[in-house]
Amino acid sequence: MVVTAPIWIGLVALALIARSLRRAMLYALAWGWWIGRARRRVLFVYSDSPNWKAHVETSILPRLPANAVVLNWSHRATWPALDPSAMLFRGFAGERELNPIGLVFERFAVVARYRFWQPFRDARHGRVEPLHSLERLFLEHARRDGSR
Numbered sequence: 001m002v003v004t005a006p007i008w009i010g011l012v013a014l015a016l017i018a019r020s021l022r023r024a025m026l027y028a029l030a031w032g033w034w035i036g037r038a039r040r041r042v043l044f045v046y047s048d049s050p051n052w053k054a055h056v057e058t059s060i061l062p063r064l065p066a067n068a069v070v071l072n073w074s075h076r077a078t079w080p081a082l083d084p085s086a087m088l089f090r091g092f093a094g095e096r097e098l099n100p101i102g103l104v105f106e107r108f109a110v111v112a113r114y115r116f117w118q119p120f121r122d123a124r125h126g127r128v129e130p131l132h133s134l135e136r137l138f139l140e141h142a143r144r145d146g147s148r
Helices: 005-034 053-063 073-078 084-092 117-124 129-143
Strands: 040-046 069-072 101-106 112-115
Touching (some): 040 084, 053 129, 069 084, 101 129
Antiparallel strands (some): 101 112
16 A cells, blocks of 8 residues: 555545536636626526425525526436536535525625425425525525625
8 A cells, every 4th residue: 555655645636636626617617607797696406306396386486586597307318418507506516415406606606505305305294494494595595686
């Protein structure tokens, strides 16, 4: 292990650098082009799951800002490979509880992630307050007027 240490340490360093560059490129895409002239832009991803589809389509989607982008995870096979929204989702949603999720992008700020999977699971078991609370926080952030 000591003999090969320079090799695997170099590979780990390269992997970390590549990951950092990818993240920086995604932020550059979001801040420089995808947000456009707006101060903030919202990306919401959900699926056709019976656990949340009706609620999302009646309570969340109609209240999103006009420039929000909505993607349906159930139709991800039809997402264009170079679609900026899909690229940002894949880059920032992570690999756990990624559906439904709300991502709020603001210029020169870290993306805000609102993961709805667990609150919907809690709601199925009669605990609706976590879902209502997260929904309220997400929509307030998404619709904030920009003045601080």
